[in-house]
Amino acid sequence: MTDTVHRFAPRHLVCGFVSPYQVMQQGTLRLVKGRGIYVWDQHGRRYIDGLASLWNVAVGHGQPSIARAVARQMNHLAYAPTLLGFSSQPAEELARRIVQLAPRGLTRVLFTSGGSEANESIIRLVRLYWRLKGHPEKFRIVTLNRGYHGSSTGAASLTGLPYFHQYYEPLMEGVLRLPRPHCRRCELQLEHPSCEIACANELEQLIQREGAQTIGAVLIEPVQGVGGVIVPPEGYHQRLREICSRYDILLACDEVITGFGRLGYPFGIQRWRVTPDLISFAKGVTSGYLPLGGVLLSEEIYRTLVQAGPEFSLHHGFTYSGHPAVCAAALANLNLMRRRRLMSRARRLEAYLANLLEPLKRHGVVREIRVIGLMAAVEFESSQVPTASGQWPLAVQVRQACLERGLIVRASGDVVAVCPPLVVKTSELKQIVDTIDRAIEAVVTNAKESARQSTRANG
Numbered sequence: 001m002t003d004t005v006h007r008f009a010p011r012h013l014v015c016g017f018v019s020p021y022q023v024m025q026q027g028t029l030r031l032v033k034g035r036g037i038y039v040w041d042q043h044g045r046r047y048i049d050g051l052a053s054l055w056n057v058a059v060g061h062g063q064p065s066i067a068r069a070v071a072r073q074m075n076h077l078a079y080a081p082t083l084l085g086f087s088s089q090p091a092e093e094l095a096r097r098i099v100q101l102a103p104r105g106l107t108r109v110l111f112t113s114g115g116s117e118a119n120e121s122i123i124r125l126v127r128l129y130w131r132l133k134g135h136p137e138k139f140r141i142v143t144l145n146r147g148y149h150g151s152s153t154g155a156a157s158l159t160g161l162p163y164f165h166q167y168y169e170p171l172m173e174g175v176l177r178l179p180r181p182h183c184r185r186c187e188l189q190l191e192h193p194s195c196e197i198a199c200a201n202e203l204e205q206l207i208q209r210e211g212a213q214t215i216g217a218v219l220i221e222p223v224q225g226v227g228g229v230i231v232p233p234e235g236y237h238q239r240l241r242e243i244c245s246r247y248d249i250l251l252a253c254d255e256v257i258t259g260f261g262r263l264g265y266p267f268g269i270q271r272w273r274v275t276p277d278l279i280s281f282a283k284g285v286t287s288g289y290l291p292l293g294g295v296l297l298s299e300e301i302y303r304t305l306v307q308a309g310p311e312f313s314l315h316h317g318f319t320y321s322g323h324p325a326v327c328a329a330a331l332a333n334l335n336l337m338r339r340r341r342l343m344s345r346a347r348r349l350e351a352y353l354a355n356l357l358e359p360l361k362r363h364g365v366v367r368e369i370r371v372i373g374l375m376a377a378v379e380f381e382s383s384q385v386p387t388a389s390g391q392w393p394l395a396v397q398v399r400q401a402c403l404e405r406g407l408i409v410r411a412s413g414d415v416v417a418v419c420p421p422l423v424v425k426t427s428e429l430k431q432i433v434d435t436i437d438r439a440i441e442a443v444v445t446n447a448k449e450s451a452r453q454s455t456r457a458n459g
């Protein structure tokens with residue numbers, strides 16, 4: 001797709017989720033500065049960061065307290081290997097703070113360098129836990145269709161998006177999948193609420209079919225992000241929890257996107273008052289200022305590890321687990337969130353954002369709007385726009401039209417996803433939605449015009 005945004009041609013950089021061919025042809029958009037919800041490119045052009053960069057820059061760009069905390073820590077101590085039983089004040093303090101924020105019963109933290117490593121750790125912890133409990137055959141993990149859990153081999157195997165598997169098979173064995181809770185496009189062809197949340201009940205049928213003795217955990221994103229901001233119906237999370245408990249299966253939540261205030265709570269699952277056994281987190285914990293992830297473990301899981309005795313160790317961890325400077329960045333980030341009450345801000349702005357987005361439905365091509373906390377999806381009815389052959393999907397065209405109008409959002413399938421920094425003001429939310437509105441208008445007008453031209457040319 002050609003565009004009017006001025007791009008920079010990197011000679012040596014590979015961009016993982018963008019076609020290398022496109023990067024060669026068009027280059028990348030080089031960003032040089034950020035303040036609050038805004039970023040600037042090298043030509044001084046300003047963009048609203050409508051996706052909090054990659055769902056992560058929760059406190060916004062250019063927060064000096066985070067930079068100061070990192071510099072201070074680096075001046076004291078470069079590094080301490082948590083892996084080998086050393087620690088540092090920031091790592092200890094951060095683990096304590098995260099446990100304070102977590103649902104009760106989740107009492108220990110294993111740090112990683114990001115979300116994929118966190119989910120990779122969940123795979124290993126599930127296997128480890130059940131093996132220590134005397135059930136080595138309970139290693140299979142249930143995940144949802146179109147869930148995203150990362151792109152390292154284990155995490156990509158948990159991921160339910162086919163294009164993450166296409167070139168990488170064989171995948172890790174032992175992953176089972178469930179339909180996702182997407183009411184508007186129900187995979188079971190049922191209607192909510194008369195379905196009585198059949199997609200959650202499917203878990204019980206799957207367990208009975210495959211055998212609870214072979215399944216160690218169910219891993220879900222409380223709200224699917226990359227898969228298109230899929231908001232499950234009320235009662236869904238509780239139902240999964242009940243079924244997992246009934247069959248002695250661990251419930252794990254991937255809170256890489258939903259953690260740290262995105263849904264208006266420290267962890268998204270708290271919105272539904274459900275306590276999982278494991279939580280993976282990343283992104284918002286540092287607001288993206290430095291790379292950090294981790295797993296919260298239940299006291300029961302941790303006690304099992306302790307009871308394995310002095311000869312036992314996890315033999316699992318990463319060089320940069322609990323890096324002091326990274327933990328210092330996270331603590332400064334959490335302090336900022338506390339000072340500005342950002343963990344609950346998404347709850348306060350949710351209805352406002354939903355009201356702003358609702359009128360977009362008048363475009364006809366908009367199939368559904370979904371808003372939860374400060375995460376939103378504008379889902380398009382692609383087939384309603386006459387597109388000339390070779391054109392990009394509607395959501396991709398709208399994302400591009402937004403970029404040309406100074407707004408960064410993300411296209412995923414038929415969805416344009418919006419996920420601004422939690423510091424966003426109401427006037428800025430209005431600006432974001434106005435831009436999407438104008439972008440849709442332009443794309444629809446364009447598509448109709450090119451369809452008219454191709455009819456004329458063929459006729």
Ligand SMILES: Cc1ncc(COP(=O)(O)O)c(C=O)c1O
Pocket residue numbers: 113114115116117119148149150151221225226254255256257282283293
């Ligand atoms: C829900 C979820 N889990 C895991 C990941 C992977 O995290 P990372 O890219 O930090 O490895 C992501 C990244 O977007 C994610 O959205």
